[in-house]
Amino acid sequence: MRIVSFLMLLGFLCLAGSTQAQADAISTYFGQYVDDERFTVVYISPKMFQMIDKLSIDFDEESSEAMKDVVKDLRGLRILVADEGAQGLYQEAIQKINTTEYELLMTVRNKSEDDMQFLIKDEGDIVNELLMIIGSEDNFVLMSFVGNIDLEKVAKLSESFEEQD
Amino acid sequence: MNTIAIKQLVDKYFEGETSLVEEQQLRAYFKEGAVAEELQEYQPLFQYFATAKREELPSDFDERIVIELQRPAKRRFMRRMVQMSSVAASVMLMVAAYFWYPTTELPSTVSNQINWEQYEITDEEEAYKETKAALKLLSRNLNRGAKKAAKSMDKITKKKRRIEN
Amino acid sequence: MTTNEFQHTVAPIKDKLYRFALRMLDNIPEAQDVVQEVLIKLWQQRERLTQVTNVEAWTMRMTSNMSIDKMRNKHWRTEDVSGIVQFATPASSPDRLTEQADTMQHISNVIAQLPEKQRSVMHLRDIEGYSYQEIEEALGIPLNQVKVNLFRARKYVRTQLTASGILNS
Numbered sequence: 001m002r003i004v005s006f007l008m009l010l011g012f013l014c015l016a017g018s019t020q021a022q023a024d025a026i027s028t029y030f031g032q033y034v035d036d037e038r039f040t041v042v043y044i045s046p047k048m049f050q051m052i053d054k055l056s057i058d059f060d061e062e063s064s065e066a067m068k069d070v071v072k073d074l075r076g077l078r079i080l081v082a083d084e085g086a087q088g089l090y091q092e093a094i095q096k097i098n099t100t101e102y103e104l105l106m107t108v109r110n111k112s113e114d115d116m117q118f119l120i121k122d123e124g125d126i127v128n129e130l131l132m133i134i135g136s137e138d139n140f141v142l143m144s145f146v147g148n149i150d151l152e153k154v155a156k157l158s159e160s161f162e163e164q165d
Numbered sequence: 166m167n168t169i170a171i172k173q174l175v176d177k178y179f180e181g182e183t184s185l186v187e188e189q190q191l192r193a194y195f196k197e198g199a200v201a202e203e204l205q206e207y208q209p210l211f212q213y214f215a216t217a218k219r220e221e222l223p224s225d226f227d228e229r230i231v232i233e234l235q236r237p238a239k240r241r242f243m244r245r246m247v248q249m250s251s252v253a254a255s256v257m258l259m260v261a262a263y264f265w266y267p268t269t270e271l272p273s274t275v276s277n278q279i280n281w282e283q284y285e286i287t288d289e290e291e292a293y294k295e296t297k298a299a300l301k302l303l304s305r306n307l308n309r310g311a312k313k314a315a316k317s318m319d320k321i322t323k324k325k326r327r328i329e330n
Numbered sequence: 331m332t333t334n335e336f337q338h339t340v341a342p343i344k345d346k347l348y349r350f351a352l353r354m355l356d357n358i359p360e361a362q363d364v365v366q367e368v369l370i371k372l373w374q375q376r377e378r379l380t381q382v383t384n385v386e387a388w389t390m391r392m393t394s395n396m397s398i399d400k401m402r403n404k405h406w407r408t409e410d411v412s413g414i415v416q417f418a419t420p421a422s423s424p425d426r427l428t429e430q431a432d433t434m435q436h437i438s439n440v441i442a443q444l445p446e447k448q449r450s451v452m453h454l455r456d457i458e459g460y461s462y463q464e465i466e467e468a469l470g471i472p473l474n475q476v477k478v479n480l481f482r483a484r485k486y487v488r489t490q491l492t493a494s495g496i497l498n499s
Binding site for chain 1: 192293
Protein backbone atom coordinates (compact mmCIF):
# COMPACT_ATOMS: atom_id res chain seq x y z
CA MET A 1 0.00 0.00 0.00
CA ARG A 2 2.78 2.32 0.91
CA ILE A 3 4.48 1.70 -2.42
CA VAL A 4 1.27 2.29 -4.33
CA SER A 5 0.66 5.59 -2.65
CA PHE A 6 4.28 6.55 -3.15
CA LEU A 7 3.98 5.84 -6.86
CA MET A 8 0.81 7.85 -7.03
CA LEU A 9 2.49 10.74 -5.33
CA LEU A 10 5.36 10.48 -7.77
CA GLY A 11 2.94 10.44 -10.69
CA PHE A 12 1.18 13.43 -9.28
CA LEU A 13 4.40 15.35 -8.89
CA CYS A 14 5.48 14.57 -12.44
CA LEU A 15 2.14 15.66 -13.75
CA ALA A 16 2.22 18.85 -11.74
CA GLY A 17 5.73 19.48 -13.00
CA SER A 18 4.84 18.99 -16.63
CA THR A 19 1.80 21.22 -16.53
CA GLN A 20 3.81 23.88 -14.75
CA ALA A 21 6.22 23.83 -17.67
CA GLN A 22 3.36 24.42 -20.07
CA ALA A 23 2.20 27.54 -18.30
CA ASP A 24 3.04 30.88 -19.85
CA ALA A 25 5.83 33.05 -18.56
CA ILE A 26 3.56 35.60 -16.92
CA SER A 27 1.75 32.95 -14.87
CA THR A 28 5.05 31.32 -13.99
CA TYR A 29 7.20 34.28 -13.09
CA PHE A 30 4.94 37.27 -12.66
CA GLY A 31 1.89 35.87 -10.93
CA GLN A 32 2.15 38.32 -8.08
CA TYR A 33 1.91 41.26 -10.49
CA VAL A 34 -1.46 40.20 -11.82
CA ASP A 35 -3.45 41.25 -8.79
CA ASP A 36 -1.17 44.17 -8.11
CA GLU A 37 -2.91 47.53 -8.19
CA ARG A 38 -0.16 49.14 -10.28
CA PHE A 39 -0.77 46.93 -13.29
CA THR A 40 -3.27 47.02 -16.09
CA VAL A 41 -3.99 43.42 -17.00
CA VAL A 42 -5.39 42.09 -20.25
CA TYR A 43 -6.05 38.47 -21.12
CA ILE A 44 -7.34 37.08 -24.38
CA SER A 45 -8.29 33.42 -24.42
CA PRO A 46 -7.90 30.80 -27.15
CA LYS A 47 -11.64 30.84 -27.64
CA MET A 48 -11.54 34.53 -28.41
CA PHE A 49 -8.86 34.09 -31.04
CA GLN A 50 -11.08 31.57 -32.79
CA MET A 51 -13.88 34.10 -32.74
CA ILE A 52 -11.64 36.81 -34.14
CA ASP A 53 -10.56 34.42 -36.86
CA LYS A 54 -14.17 33.87 -37.82
CA LEU A 55 -15.17 37.52 -37.66
CA SER A 56 -16.88 38.37 -40.89
CA ILE A 57 -16.89 42.12 -40.37
CA ASP A 58 -13.66 43.64 -41.49
CA PHE A 59 -12.76 46.39 -39.11
CA ASP A 60 -10.13 47.48 -41.57
CA GLU A 61 -9.47 45.74 -44.83
CA GLU A 62 -5.85 45.18 -45.68
CA SER A 63 -4.20 44.68 -42.35
CA SER A 64 -6.93 42.42 -41.05
CA GLU A 65 -6.02 39.60 -43.44
CA ALA A 66 -2.37 39.65 -42.48
CA MET A 67 -3.33 39.93 -38.86
CA LYS A 68 -5.83 37.11 -39.00
CA ASP A 69 -3.10 34.96 -40.45
CA VAL A 70 -1.08 35.51 -37.28
CA VAL A 71 -4.04 35.41 -34.92
CA LYS A 72 -5.28 32.03 -36.12
CA ASP A 73 -2.22 30.38 -34.59
CA LEU A 74 -2.41 32.22 -31.29
CA ARG A 75 -3.60 30.41 -28.16
CA GLY A 76 -3.37 33.14 -25.59
CA LEU A 77 -2.30 36.71 -25.06
CA ARG A 78 -1.45 38.13 -21.68
CA ILE A 79 -0.45 41.72 -21.09
CA LEU A 80 0.73 43.54 -18.01
CA VAL A 81 1.37 47.27 -18.13
CA ALA A 82 2.48 49.66 -15.42
CA ASP A 83 3.43 53.30 -15.43
CA GLU A 84 5.13 53.44 -12.04
CA GLY A 85 8.65 52.32 -11.24
CA ALA A 86 9.11 51.11 -14.80
CA GLN A 87 12.90 50.87 -14.69
CA GLY A 88 12.95 48.83 -11.51
CA LEU A 89 10.26 46.49 -12.80
CA TYR A 90 12.16 46.00 -16.01
CA GLN A 91 15.37 45.06 -14.22
CA GLU A 92 13.45 42.73 -11.93
CA ALA A 93 11.67 41.12 -14.86
CA ILE A 94 14.69 40.34 -16.98
CA GLN A 95 16.41 38.74 -14.01
CA LYS A 96 13.44 36.62 -13.04
CA ILE A 97 13.16 34.58 -16.18
CA ASN A 98 14.80 31.22 -16.25
CA THR A 99 17.02 31.33 -19.30
CA THR A 100 17.22 27.58 -19.65
CA GLU A 101 13.51 27.57 -20.31
CA TYR A 102 13.37 30.78 -22.31
CA GLU A 103 15.86 31.65 -24.96
CA LEU A 104 16.91 35.24 -25.37
CA LEU A 105 16.04 36.30 -28.89
CA MET A 106 17.09 39.91 -28.76
CA THR A 107 18.01 42.67 -26.36
CA VAL A 108 17.69 46.28 -27.42
CA ARG A 109 19.31 48.87 -25.27
CA ASN A 110 18.83 52.49 -26.05
CA LYS A 111 20.00 55.70 -24.57
CA SER A 112 17.00 57.80 -25.45
CA GLU A 113 14.28 55.23 -26.00
CA ASP A 114 13.00 52.05 -24.43
CA ASP A 115 14.99 49.05 -23.31
CA MET A 116 13.57 45.85 -24.69
CA GLN A 117 14.04 42.17 -24.44
CA PHE A 118 12.46 39.43 -26.52
CA LEU A 119 12.46 35.88 -25.24
CA ILE A 120 11.13 32.74 -26.85
CA LYS A 121 10.29 29.23 -25.85
CA ASP A 122 10.55 26.83 -28.74
CA GLU A 123 10.29 23.21 -29.64
CA GLY A 124 12.27 22.46 -32.74
CA ASP A 125 11.38 25.09 -35.32
CA ILE A 126 8.17 26.11 -33.65
CA VAL A 127 8.04 29.07 -31.31
CA ASN A 128 5.49 28.26 -28.61
CA GLU A 129 5.73 31.46 -26.69
CA LEU A 130 7.09 34.89 -27.35
CA LEU A 131 7.66 37.22 -24.47
CA MET A 132 8.29 40.91 -24.97
CA ILE A 133 9.50 43.05 -22.08
CA ILE A 134 9.73 46.81 -22.48
CA GLY A 135 11.03 49.25 -19.94
CA SER A 136 11.10 52.93 -20.70
CA GLU A 137 11.42 55.86 -18.37
CA ASP A 138 7.77 55.72 -17.40
CA ASN A 139 6.25 52.63 -18.92
CA PHE A 140 6.70 48.94 -18.28
CA VAL A 141 5.12 46.44 -20.65
CA LEU A 142 5.11 42.68 -20.43
CA MET A 143 3.44 40.71 -23.21
CA SER A 144 3.22 36.98 -23.61
CA PHE A 145 1.98 35.51 -26.87
CA VAL A 146 1.29 31.80 -26.67
CA GLY A 147 0.60 29.57 -29.66
CA ASN A 148 2.48 28.81 -32.81
CA ILE A 149 4.29 32.01 -33.55
CA ASP A 150 5.82 32.74 -36.91
CA LEU A 151 8.31 35.50 -36.21
CA GLU A 152 8.63 36.42 -39.86
CA LYS A 153 4.90 36.90 -40.26
CA VAL A 154 4.80 38.98 -37.10
CA ALA A 155 7.66 41.17 -38.25
CA LYS A 156 5.93 41.73 -41.59
CA LEU A 157 2.73 42.81 -39.90
CA SER A 158 4.05 46.27 -39.17
CA GLU A 159 4.18 47.01 -42.90
CA SER A 160 0.49 46.35 -43.34
CA PHE A 161 -0.29 48.34 -40.22
CA GLU A 162 1.75 51.26 -41.46
CA GLU A 163 0.00 51.35 -44.82
CA GLN A 164 -3.28 51.60 -43.10
CA ASP A 165 -2.44 54.53 -40.80
CA MET B 166 7.16 56.65 -29.18
CA ASN B 167 7.37 59.40 -31.72
CA THR B 168 5.16 62.45 -31.95
CA ILE B 169 3.15 61.28 -34.93
CA ALA B 170 2.31 57.95 -33.33
CA ILE B 171 1.17 59.68 -30.15
CA LYS B 172 -0.96 62.18 -32.08
CA GLN B 173 -2.61 59.27 -33.87
CA LEU B 174 -3.32 57.63 -30.54
CA VAL B 175 -4.82 60.84 -29.16
CA ASP B 176 -7.19 61.06 -32.13
CA LYS B 177 -8.07 57.41 -31.73
CA TYR B 178 -8.66 58.03 -28.04
CA PHE B 179 -11.27 60.71 -28.70
CA GLU B 180 -12.95 58.40 -31.21
CA GLY B 181 -13.23 55.78 -28.47
CA GLU B 182 -11.07 53.40 -30.46
CA THR B 183 -7.97 53.01 -28.31
CA SER B 184 -7.15 49.79 -26.51
CA LEU B 185 -6.33 49.66 -22.80
CA VAL B 186 -2.65 49.34 -23.51
CA GLU B 187 -2.68 52.29 -25.87
CA GLU B 188 -4.42 54.41 -23.25
CA GLN B 189 -1.79 53.39 -20.74
CA GLN B 190 0.86 54.46 -23.24
CA LEU B 191 -0.80 57.84 -23.57
CA ARG B 192 -0.89 58.38 -19.83
CA ALA B 193 2.74 57.31 -19.57
CA TYR B 194 3.81 59.60 -22.39
CA PHE B 195 2.12 62.67 -20.94
CA LYS B 196 3.25 61.97 -17.40
CA GLU B 197 6.72 63.39 -17.70
CA GLY B 198 8.06 66.67 -18.95
CA ALA B 199 9.42 65.62 -22.33
CA VAL B 200 6.25 66.23 -24.33
CA ALA B 201 6.54 67.52 -27.88
CA GLU B 202 5.32 71.08 -28.26
CA GLU B 203 2.46 70.28 -30.62
CA LEU B 204 1.14 67.73 -28.13
CA GLN B 205 1.36 69.83 -25.00
CA GLU B 206 -2.28 70.86 -25.13
CA TYR B 207 -3.26 67.26 -24.34
CA GLN B 208 -0.98 66.95 -21.37
CA PRO B 209 -3.33 68.32 -18.67
CA LEU B 210 -6.10 65.86 -19.46
CA PHE B 211 -3.93 62.77 -19.31
CA GLN B 212 -2.07 64.11 -16.32
CA TYR B 213 -5.40 64.63 -14.63
CA PHE B 214 -6.26 60.94 -15.13
CA ALA B 215 -2.96 59.85 -13.67
CA THR B 216 -3.23 62.21 -10.70
CA ALA B 217 -6.81 61.26 -9.96
CA LYS B 218 -5.72 57.65 -9.62
CA ARG B 219 -3.49 58.56 -6.71
CA GLU B 220 -6.37 59.64 -4.50
CA GLU B 221 -6.53 57.40 -1.43
CA LEU B 222 -8.50 56.85 1.74
CA PRO B 223 -7.04 58.48 4.85
CA SER B 224 -4.61 56.30 6.79
CA ASP B 225 -6.89 55.95 9.81
CA PHE B 226 -9.71 54.52 7.71
CA ASP B 227 -8.69 50.91 8.34
CA GLU B 228 -8.76 51.38 12.10
CA ARG B 229 -12.20 52.88 11.90
CA ILE B 230 -13.44 49.99 9.81
CA VAL B 231 -12.01 47.35 12.12
CA ILE B 232 -13.74 48.97 15.08
CA GLU B 233 -16.99 48.87 13.13
CA LEU B 234 -16.50 45.25 12.17
CA GLN B 235 -15.73 44.08 15.68
CA ARG B 236 -18.79 45.67 17.15
CA PRO B 237 -21.30 42.83 16.73
CA ALA B 238 -19.22 39.99 18.16
CA LYS B 239 -22.11 37.59 18.56
CA ARG B 240 -22.53 34.26 16.86
CA ARG B 241 -18.90 33.53 17.51
CA PHE B 242 -19.73 29.89 18.14
CA MET B 243 -21.44 29.53 14.78
CA ARG B 244 -18.54 31.12 13.04
CA ARG B 245 -16.13 28.71 14.73
CA MET B 246 -18.27 25.83 13.48
CA VAL B 247 -18.26 27.16 9.95
CA GLN B 248 -14.52 27.59 10.07
CA MET B 249 -14.01 24.07 11.36
CA SER B 250 -16.25 22.55 8.73
CA SER B 251 -14.40 24.42 6.03
CA VAL B 252 -11.10 23.04 7.32
CA ALA B 253 -12.61 19.57 7.26
CA ALA B 254 -13.87 20.16 3.74
CA SER B 255 -10.52 21.28 2.47
CA VAL B 256 -8.84 18.24 4.01
CA MET B 257 -11.39 16.06 2.23
CA LEU B 258 -10.73 17.91 -0.97
CA MET B 259 -7.00 17.40 -0.70
CA VAL B 260 -7.48 13.69 -0.06
CA ALA B 261 -9.83 13.45 -3.01
CA ALA B 262 -7.48 15.40 -5.24
CA TYR B 263 -4.62 13.17 -4.27
CA PHE B 264 -6.39 10.06 -5.49
CA TRP B 265 -8.10 11.65 -8.41
CA TYR B 266 -5.26 13.65 -9.84
CA PRO B 267 -3.23 11.25 -11.98
CA THR B 268 -6.17 10.55 -14.25
CA THR B 269 -7.33 14.10 -14.84
CA GLU B 270 -5.77 16.94 -16.67
CA LEU B 271 -4.76 19.97 -14.73
CA PRO B 272 -5.86 23.30 -16.14
CA SER B 273 -2.76 25.36 -16.68
CA THR B 274 -3.88 28.18 -14.42
CA VAL B 275 -4.52 26.00 -11.39
CA SER B 276 -0.86 25.51 -10.61
CA ASN B 277 -0.43 29.23 -10.17
CA GLN B 278 -3.85 30.18 -8.92
CA ILE B 279 -4.23 33.15 -11.19
CA ASN B 280 -7.76 33.91 -12.11
CA TRP B 281 -7.11 35.02 -15.68
CA GLU B 282 -10.79 34.89 -16.44
CA GLN B 283 -11.22 37.96 -14.34
CA TYR B 284 -9.12 39.90 -16.82
CA GLU B 285 -10.43 38.23 -19.94
CA ILE B 286 -11.68 40.38 -22.77
CA THR B 287 -14.88 38.71 -23.88
CA ASP B 288 -16.12 41.15 -26.47
CA GLU B 289 -14.96 40.24 -29.97
CA GLU B 290 -14.43 43.76 -31.15
CA GLU B 291 -12.48 44.78 -28.10
CA ALA B 292 -10.44 41.59 -28.18
CA TYR B 293 -9.64 42.38 -31.79
CA LYS B 294 -8.62 45.89 -30.84
CA GLU B 295 -6.41 44.81 -27.95
CA THR B 296 -4.81 42.07 -30.00
CA LYS B 297 -4.16 44.39 -32.89
CA ALA B 298 -2.59 47.02 -30.67
CA ALA B 299 -0.43 44.37 -29.04
CA LEU B 300 0.69 42.90 -32.35
CA LYS B 301 1.40 46.37 -33.66
CA LEU B 302 3.67 47.15 -30.75
CA LEU B 303 5.33 43.75 -31.00
CA SER B 304 5.86 43.95 -34.72
CA ARG B 305 7.23 47.47 -34.66
CA ASN B 306 9.63 46.67 -31.85
CA LEU B 307 10.79 43.44 -33.43
CA ASN B 308 11.66 45.38 -36.53
CA ARG B 309 13.36 48.12 -34.60
CA GLY B 310 15.39 45.56 -32.73
CA ALA B 311 16.25 43.67 -35.88
CA LYS B 312 17.36 46.87 -37.59
CA LYS B 313 19.63 47.70 -34.68
CA ALA B 314 21.01 44.20 -34.70
CA ALA B 315 21.57 44.39 -38.45
CA LYS B 316 23.42 47.66 -38.02
CA SER B 317 25.73 46.28 -35.39
CA MET B 318 26.26 43.18 -37.52
CA ASP B 319 27.18 45.48 -40.37
CA LYS B 320 29.68 47.26 -38.22
CA ILE B 321 31.19 44.02 -37.08
CA THR B 322 31.54 42.62 -40.57
CA LYS B 323 32.99 45.89 -41.82
CA LYS B 324 35.51 45.90 -39.03
CA LYS B 325 36.35 42.32 -39.76
CA ARG B 326 36.89 43.12 -43.39
CA ARG B 327 39.12 46.02 -42.53
CA ILE B 328 41.23 43.77 -40.37
CA GLU B 329 41.38 41.12 -43.02
CA ASN B 330 42.40 43.54 -45.72
CA MET C 331 -12.05 34.92 8.34
CA THR C 332 -10.37 37.26 10.80
CA THR C 333 -10.54 41.02 10.51
CA ASN C 334 -6.89 40.86 9.55
CA GLU C 335 -7.55 38.57 6.63
CA PHE C 336 -10.48 40.71 5.67
CA GLN C 337 -8.33 43.81 5.63
CA HIS C 338 -5.90 41.94 3.46
CA THR C 339 -8.66 40.99 1.03
CA VAL C 340 -10.01 44.50 0.66
CA ALA C 341 -6.66 46.27 0.69
CA PRO C 342 -6.22 46.26 -3.10
CA ILE C 343 -9.75 47.48 -3.80
CA LYS C 344 -10.78 49.90 -1.09
CA ASP C 345 -9.11 52.94 -2.63
CA LYS C 346 -10.66 52.16 -6.00
CA LEU C 347 -14.08 52.04 -4.38
CA TYR C 348 -13.35 55.30 -2.62
CA ARG C 349 -12.27 57.07 -5.80
CA PHE C 350 -15.39 55.89 -7.53
CA ALA C 351 -17.69 57.05 -4.73
CA LEU C 352 -15.83 60.34 -4.66
CA ARG C 353 -16.32 60.77 -8.40
CA MET C 354 -20.04 60.16 -8.04
CA LEU C 355 -20.70 62.12 -4.85
CA ASP C 356 -18.02 64.78 -5.02
CA ASN C 357 -17.92 64.86 -1.25
CA ILE C 358 -15.15 63.34 0.84
CA PRO C 359 -17.03 62.35 4.05
CA GLU C 360 -19.93 60.94 2.06
CA ALA C 361 -17.63 58.93 -0.16
CA GLN C 362 -15.89 57.51 2.91
CA ASP C 363 -19.27 56.61 4.38
CA VAL C 364 -20.20 54.71 1.25
CA VAL C 365 -16.97 52.71 1.28
CA GLN C 366 -17.45 51.95 4.95
CA GLU C 367 -21.00 50.73 4.34
CA VAL C 368 -19.86 48.57 1.43
CA LEU C 369 -17.07 47.00 3.47
CA ILE C 370 -19.37 46.29 6.40
CA LYS C 371 -21.83 44.59 4.05
CA LEU C 372 -18.99 42.61 2.59
CA TRP C 373 -17.87 41.57 6.06
CA GLN C 374 -21.37 40.44 6.96
CA GLN C 375 -21.42 38.25 3.86
CA ARG C 376 -17.85 37.06 4.21
CA GLU C 377 -18.87 33.40 4.11
CA ARG C 378 -20.01 34.03 0.57
CA LEU C 379 -16.80 35.80 -0.27
CA THR C 380 -15.08 32.58 -1.31
CA GLN C 381 -17.78 31.87 -3.88
CA VAL C 382 -17.51 35.25 -5.52
CA THR C 383 -15.11 35.03 -8.42
CA ASN C 384 -14.64 38.72 -8.83
CA VAL C 385 -14.74 40.55 -5.53
CA GLU C 386 -13.73 43.82 -7.13
CA ALA C 387 -16.59 43.88 -9.62
CA TRP C 388 -19.02 42.82 -6.92
CA THR C 389 -18.00 45.54 -4.47
CA MET C 390 -17.76 48.14 -7.22
CA ARG C 391 -21.33 47.35 -8.14
CA MET C 392 -22.36 47.82 -4.51
CA THR C 393 -20.45 51.10 -4.35
CA SER C 394 -22.05 52.31 -7.54
CA ASN C 395 -25.58 51.46 -6.40
CA MET C 396 -25.05 53.01 -3.01
CA SER C 397 -23.51 56.18 -4.41
CA ILE C 398 -26.37 56.59 -6.85
CA ASP C 399 -28.92 56.11 -4.08
CA LYS C 400 -27.18 58.73 -2.01
CA MET C 401 -27.00 61.11 -4.96
CA ARG C 402 -30.66 60.79 -5.75
CA ASN C 403 -31.65 61.33 -2.15
CA LYS C 404 -30.17 64.77 -2.20
CA HIS C 405 -32.35 66.85 -4.49
CA TRP C 406 -31.28 69.86 -2.55
CA ARG C 407 -27.71 69.34 -3.55
CA THR C 408 -26.04 72.57 -4.54
CA GLU C 409 -24.28 73.01 -7.82
CA ASP C 410 -21.02 73.58 -6.02
CA VAL C 411 -18.42 71.25 -7.43
CA SER C 412 -15.58 72.09 -5.13
CA GLY C 413 -12.30 70.30 -5.61
CA ILE C 414 -12.12 66.63 -5.01
CA VAL C 415 -8.53 66.04 -5.86
CA GLN C 416 -5.57 67.81 -4.33
CA PHE C 417 -3.08 68.46 -7.03
CA ALA C 418 0.58 68.25 -6.40
CA THR C 419 2.02 70.13 -9.31
CA PRO C 420 5.68 70.01 -10.19
CA ALA C 421 7.66 72.93 -8.90
CA SER C 422 7.80 75.82 -11.30
CA SER C 423 7.06 79.51 -11.14
CA PRO C 424 4.14 80.38 -8.81
CA ASP C 425 2.13 81.73 -11.74
CA ARG C 426 2.51 78.55 -13.71
CA LEU C 427 1.74 76.56 -10.63
CA THR C 428 -1.61 78.17 -10.04
CA GLU C 429 -2.31 78.04 -13.74
CA GLN C 430 -1.70 74.30 -13.77
CA ALA C 431 -3.80 73.78 -10.68
CA ASP C 432 -6.58 75.82 -12.28
CA THR C 433 -6.44 73.69 -15.41
CA MET C 434 -6.64 70.48 -13.38
CA GLN C 435 -9.52 71.90 -11.40
CA HIS C 436 -11.27 72.85 -14.59
CA ILE C 437 -10.92 69.34 -16.01
CA SER C 438 -12.26 67.94 -12.76
CA ASN C 439 -15.27 70.24 -13.03
CA VAL C 440 -15.94 69.30 -16.64
CA ILE C 441 -15.99 65.60 -15.73
CA ALA C 442 -18.24 66.39 -12.77
CA GLN C 443 -20.76 67.92 -15.18
CA LEU C 444 -21.12 64.66 -17.10
CA PRO C 445 -24.31 62.65 -16.65
CA GLU C 446 -23.98 59.93 -14.06
CA LYS C 447 -23.46 57.02 -16.46
CA GLN C 448 -20.94 58.78 -18.66
CA ARG C 449 -19.08 59.96 -15.61
CA SER C 450 -18.88 56.51 -14.04
CA VAL C 451 -17.83 54.83 -17.29
CA MET C 452 -15.18 57.43 -17.99
CA HIS C 453 -13.87 57.18 -14.45
CA LEU C 454 -13.53 53.41 -14.56
CA ARG C 455 -11.92 53.42 -17.98
CA ASP C 456 -9.69 56.47 -18.03
CA ILE C 457 -8.67 56.59 -14.39
CA GLU C 458 -8.87 52.99 -13.20
CA GLY C 459 -7.98 51.38 -16.53
CA TYR C 460 -10.90 48.91 -16.61
CA SER C 461 -11.70 46.93 -19.74
CA TYR C 462 -15.19 47.24 -21.22
CA GLN C 463 -16.10 43.87 -19.71
CA GLU C 464 -15.00 44.93 -16.26
CA ILE C 465 -17.09 48.08 -16.56
CA GLU C 466 -20.04 46.06 -17.76
CA GLU C 467 -19.78 43.86 -14.68
CA ALA C 468 -19.12 46.68 -12.26
CA LEU C 469 -21.98 48.88 -13.42
CA GLY C 470 -24.37 46.24 -14.66
CA ILE C 471 -24.99 47.91 -18.00
CA PRO C 472 -24.64 46.22 -21.40
CA LEU C 473 -21.40 46.49 -23.27
CA ASN C 474 -22.65 48.61 -26.13
CA GLN C 475 -23.88 51.13 -23.58
CA VAL C 476 -20.45 51.16 -21.98
CA LYS C 477 -18.94 52.07 -25.33
CA VAL C 478 -21.52 54.67 -26.21
CA ASN C 479 -21.24 56.36 -22.83
CA LEU C 480 -17.48 56.43 -22.98
CA PHE C 481 -17.51 57.89 -26.47
CA ARG C 482 -19.98 60.59 -25.46
CA ALA C 483 -18.05 61.42 -22.31
CA ARG C 484 -14.80 61.87 -24.20
CA LYS C 485 -16.52 63.91 -26.85
CA TYR C 486 -18.07 66.19 -24.26
CA VAL C 487 -14.77 66.63 -22.42
CA ARG C 488 -13.03 67.47 -25.68
CA THR C 489 -15.64 70.04 -26.63
CA GLN C 490 -15.57 71.67 -23.22
CA LEU C 491 -11.80 71.80 -23.06
CA THR C 492 -11.71 73.30 -26.53
CA ALA C 493 -14.26 75.91 -25.53
CA SER C 494 -12.20 76.90 -22.52
CA GLY C 495 -9.03 77.12 -24.60
CA ILE C 496 -7.16 74.21 -23.01
CA LEU C 497 -7.33 72.31 -26.28
CA ASN C 498 -6.61 74.17 -29.49
CA SER C 499 -8.26 72.34 -32.30
